[in-house]
Amino acid sequence: MIGASLSRWTMSYFAAALLALVAAEIMMIAGYGFPGAPVAAPETLILVHVVVIGWLSMLMCGALLQFVPVLVATPLYSNTLSLPALVSLVAGLGALILGFLQLDGRVASPLPFLPIAAVLLIAGFALILWNLGRTLAAASAVALPARFVVVGLASIACTVALGAIFAFVLGGAIGAGPLVALTAAGLPIHVVAGLGGWLTFTAMGVSYRLLAMFMLAPELEGASTRIALYLGAAALAVAIAGGTAMVLTGHGPAPALLAALALALPALALYGKDALHLYRARRRPVIELNSRMAAVALLGFAASAVLVVVLLALGQLGERIGAVIFLTVFGWLSGLGLAQLYKIVAFLTWLECYGPVLGKAPTPRVQDLVVERHARPWFTLYFVAVGGGTVALLADVPIGFRLAAVVLLAATAGIVGQLIRTRRLVEVDAAGRFPQGARRPRLLLSCEG
């Protein structure tokens, strides 16, 4: 079999992800976690993991189950494995939250929640890796964007491995010296592997293809893309392997992380140049909302990188790391995620519903499933809130951050509302909504066939 079909559980991943995003925004409004609590407090750890596992990783896994097959023109190895992976990840996140609450005594159960979380999250991500890995291995050729994804998948393996070590040590399950040392000093490596390797590098790879596809721009296979891949992969290897080696030999990971940054910045510059080229070389004069909002997210990415360099030069990176992470997570990763979700949900819903009758009966266009003029204000509000939140964190105004979170939640709710309307085909003219033979999509899963 050649080609790609609908990934059955992708919509379920997206729904779980959006629920986690809304939950995280409610926590931020309530002042739960940073900046109301210290960066390393259990509350902050809960907030951060609801965002990066619950929202971003679920979003990424759901998207990859659909788009790795598209990237390599090979069907997904198994649709069946996607559901146990989803259940493991959700249960693992739940156990992780309980485990963090145990750390400061708010949950008094004798159950070892952190080790349980580690086992469940390892199982969930392993199922995803196995499924995507087998799909990639079956492909006859792995194009450049898919190689970024491969590096991202290797990074999530490292992130989960480090996280599991922390969980086993903090949960009292193991006490071996080197692992305790890693738990004490390895947090920055875990963060870089997760945010930089897994989420950012994978998002870069996927965006190369999505931007080219949706703007009718030529696929980039040239030297700058290739060098960005190699430099980025080298930066991650230095940060993760080098950083771990430094910690295990009794040093801090900082020199390895600085060396990684020196490799990563030119990689990001090349990626920025490529992205700019995709926008300039596009054959489609008027681009859709997802591509326009992706450009704002790319600006958020650039701003994050500039902020890192400026804070580093000012010697304030440590104390302002919260603002950097907020901007990276919400401006770049979540911004890109929401922008592309807006298109992906419409496209997958369209394909699921009208695929069987294309050419046989009049069908709506993909763009008939969305009303961009209704979604645009929510996206604008979203990015304004991200900017406001970042400034509030940099200026140490916690109440300003909470106000920004209120706007962020309102904007997210508005975007989610638009996604549900798309999935329900509300925007399609009722007369032509379900031609004879069309498949009525369900909200949370996609039918094959």
Next chain:
Amino acid sequence: MTSTFVDLDVRPILRAGGEPFAEIMAAVTALEPRQGLRLLATFKPVPLFSVLGAKGYAHEAKELGGGDWEILFTPAGGDEAAAPAAVATDAAHWPAPVQELDNRELDPPEPMVRILAATEALSKGEVLAALLCREPVFLLPELAKRGHAWSGGFEPDGKTYKILVRIGTANQAA
């Protein structure tokens, strides 16, 4: 889906200057309803494709290197319940396209919509040609579901993907 293949290696007969046709037909006659034949030969036995096609076998030819070929002959419609496999077909013997589409400048998924619409207007056995700017990954399974055979690949420029679709012939030899 075909569950098993019977192996037949006619390379020794061919290398000895012999004619394996009788052996092949005997092997095909002996096949069970859902069995296929895996034939190993020293050249691509094109005439055999139509002979066995007439007996209801689809074929898939693969060059093994050293000039040898492996051909899988599969009984068409062996299992009604199985999903149609979206497998590219050898289009060398197809008639010339009756319609050509240039879909390179269209926004996705318009190329797919136009190709499917065009296939609905053609008659069985007719061929449609289309140019695209990428491999149409979502189109291929849909063509298979509708019983059309297809053959596609990137042109030498590496940028244009050309697909040929032959209407309603997915389960027949080319």
